[in-house]
Amino acid sequence: MSTLTTSRTAPAANRVRWPISARLRKTILVTHVASAGAWIGVDIAATVLVAIGWARSGDDRTDVYQALADFSVVPLLLSALVAGVVCLVTGVLLGLGSKWGIVRYWWVAVKLVLNVVACALLLFFLGPISELASGEQPLQDMWFVAFLAISALVLLGFATVLSVFKPWGRVRRK
Template structure:
């Protein structure tokens, strides 16, 4: 059961705001879903980077065979799995943002993770076309650098998002904005 409660802040300058609260068990279930989906997404991305790297180091027909297998087993199941994991991760993250003190854009690390999640999902979509073309021979095998770049970059983004979750750097968005606004106006 979810409820909408009014949380009063200690500061008289801040207005009363509504905050969505969820029972602890549901919040923990959402958190587990978020963590597991992020882990699955990273695992799928690691697998894709390894498969592309194996294809890249092969020569001639071996390379084409690796890419054909990669297209057959990767193009449909793995990106769909990655997009599913990414979407679940995004939805669970938004729910956690709404239901916890961290908020969606209250803290920089949460806002950056939200952007990284959307970018990584878009990169998975961009990955589909080139790998299909490589496997069918429509695109020259020299163009594998693009697929490698997408896979490695997505892995780096997801790893960075994990680091942000652990260290929670940079503080609040509003405090930093207020500090910058204060420094812009002398006196």
């Protein structure tokens, strides 16, 4: 009888902290994946715009960067920040409501750190980029936009790989 009882109840390590219905979990998961996809898409668009500016020379480069600053960078980065925060919140909710947990597995913990770092990078660079858009900073100082775009692509790409392969196993508690 005890074998039957233990097989019906999940071990304490596999219990979720916040049991949610399958429909709600799938809704949160879709929101998480969609926000991550939007974040990657916005980052690709910003990277393409910066690359177009670098490919130009002289007045063409200045015109491209001015258009980039005026119409694209700040709205793109604000939308990326919103997507990043949505991705972070839904990731935490998924961690609380699934067997993966928030810091139970290394890949989930690393994804959480990557998300926080990427959002922090966006916050850190919004100020200088806003100065660029307002004309307070010279257009030659676009290196930080390129750095942000490339860094975010690397971080988000790595987070995607972690989501698919789920490496490194469980975090051990001592």
